[in-house]
Amino acid sequence: MQRDTAIFDLIGKEDRRQMEGIELIASENFVSSQVMEAMGSCLTNKYAEGYPGKRYYGGCQFIDEVETLAIERVKELFNAEYANVQPHSGAQANAAVMLAVLKPGDVFLGLDLSHGGHLTHGSFVNYSGILYRPVAYEVTRENGVVDYEMMGRLAEKEKPRLIIAGASAYSRDWDYRRMREIADRAGALLMADIAHPAGFIATGMLNHPFPWCHIVTSTTHKTLRGPRGGIILMGSDFENPWGLKTPKGAAKMMSQILDSAVFPGTQGGPLEHVIAAKAVAFEEALSEGYRKYMKQVRDNAKVMAQEFIGHGYKVISGGTDNHSMLIDLRTKVPDLSGKVVENTLVKADITINKNMVPFDDRSPFQTSGIRVGTPAITTRGMKEIDMKEVVGLINEVIMNISDDKVIALVKQKVNDMMAKFPKFTWD
Numbered sequence: 001m002q003r004d005t006a007i008f009d010l011i012g013k014e015d016r017r018q019m020e021g022i023e024l025i026a027s028e029n030f031v032s033s034q035v036m037e038a039m040g041s042c043l044t045n046k047y048a049e050g051y052p053g054k055r056y057y058g059g060c061q062f063i064d065e066v067e068t069l070a071i072e073r074v075k076e077l078f079n080a081e082y083a084n085v086q087p088h089s090g091a092q093a094n095a096a097v098m099l100a101v102l103k104p105g106d107v108f109l110g111l112d113l114s115h116g117g118h119l120t121h122g123s124f125v126n127y128s129g130i131l132y133r134p135v136a137y138e139v140t141r142e143n144g145v146v147d148y149e150m151m152g153r154l155a156e157k158e159k160p161r162l163i164i165a166g167a168s169a170y171s172r173d174w175d176y177r178r179m180r181e182i183a184d185r186a187g188a189l190l191m192a193d194i195a196h197p198a199g200f201i202a203t204g205m206l207n208h209p210f211p212w213c214h215i216v217t218s219t220t221h222k223t224l225r226g227p228r229g230g231i232i233l234m235g236s237d238f239e240n241p242w243g244l245k246t247p248k249g250a251a252k253m254m255s256q257i258l259d260s261a262v263f264p265g266t267q268g269g270p271l272e273h274v275i276a277a278k279a280v281a282f283e284e285a286l287s288e289g290y291r292k293y294m295k296q297v298r299d300n301a302k303v304m305a306q307e308f309i310g311h312g313y314k315v316i317s318g319g320t321d322n323h324s325m326l327i328d329l330r331t332k333v334p335d336l337s338g339k340v341v342e343n344t345l346v347k348a349d350i351t352i353n354k355n356m357v358p359f360d361d362r363s364p365f366q367t368s369g370i371r372v373g374t375p376a377i378t379t380r381g382m383k384e385i386d387m388k389e390v391v392g393l394i395n396e397v398i399m400n401i402s403d404d405k406v407i408a409l410v411k412q413k414v415n416d417m418m419a420k421f422p423k424f425t426w427d
């Protein structure tokens with residue numbers, strides 16, 4: 001076969017784009033060479049519908065060991081009693097949980113999309129909003145933190161079957177204990193989607209959803225720095241949600257329901273090459289080096305937020321406890337949408353994403369905000385001092401939004417800066 005130059009040329013260009021630019025998308029990261037190697041391995045050739053020891057295909061003896069290792073490692077990482085490592089993505093993990101615990105038309109509570117929630121937490125264009133009946137809680141107008149009182153009121157009124165903690169654009173920690181009290185009063189299950197802060201939770205730097213949450217879902221490719229994918233977890237003291245006699249029995253039953261909801265409920269054959277890469281990433285995340293990395297991610301984010309504030313931008317909630325922050329552009333540049341800022345920063349090789357801000361008056365296609373995060377640039381080896389320079393460059397572009405000469409100069413500075421960080425610190 002001739003080499004597919006069309007595709008490999010494009011992969012080469014993307015590789016260069018990733019190396020030359022400043023990557024600030026809060027949900028992205030750079031994986032280690034071992035994670036990449038496992039993902040590109042012969043495991044992609046194998047069909048393995050089912051679970052270790054219970055497959056629908058022969059020849060799964062090594063695949064079973066790979067998947068079992070992934071399960072054991074992620075259980076250790078999150079102190080979980082049950083793990084399913086097969087979800088192809090975070091959205092798939094959430095779909096499986098909803099299939100397991102909700103019936104079509106059932107009410108559930110999630111954070112409003114424009115207040116930081118995720119599509120799968122009840123957006124009307126997503127299965128979660130099409131098949132079920134989502135009710136949204138919000139953040140407060142005064143300080144941009146989750147409005148637990150509103151959540152409690154809604155739970156009492158709507159009697160949801162499920163309450164979801166977690167978000168895509170929220171820079172503060174979660175009060176899982178308080179949410180559990182709300183869930184218990186309403187007779188609801190509590191789920192945390194920790195896709196974004198997973199790395200902080202794994203390293204004990206943010207509140208742990210266990211023992212408060214019945215079920216936890218996550219992606220593996222954001223702060224966790226693994227391959228693109230999802231996981232579902234349950235804690236060691238899962239309590240009886242179904243009125244069964246023994247909590248142990250309930251946990252077993254629930255784990256079977258969740259497994260069936262992943263396969264055959266919402267997926268076919270698992271991506272075992274990705275599961276192998278997840279296992280590698282989990283082992284990396286158990287290391288002391290990863291703990292240091294996560295601390296640097298947070299230190300960088302704190303400095304970055306202060307720098308934005310220093311330049312006159314409004315950071316929602318006034319700072320960050322994690323890796324990300326949401327900037328409301330209306331205070332400093334009310335005429336500029338998030339879309340314009342995103343597109344102009346791309347010209348300077350700085351990648352961020354436009355994002356709705358709480359109480360936004362622009363559409364999701366325009367937005368009044370941007371979201372930025374530090375996981376990827378921290379993997380490249382950047383420290384606090386570099387954050388000042390990065391925010392300075394972003395500000396230069398925003399203040400000269402129509403000046404192509406200034407933007408070209410910033411792009412040169414960006415490329416020069418990134419040439420000083422030629423490697424991922426991991427390798």
Ligand SMILES: Cc1ncc(COP(=O)(O)O)c(C=O)c1O
Pocket residue numbers: 027088089090091092094118120166167168193194195196219229230
């Ligand atoms: C909170 C949250 N949940 C779920 C997802 C979905 O993950 P995926 O893109 O892997 O489907 C995301 C992705 O951004 C997310 O932020």
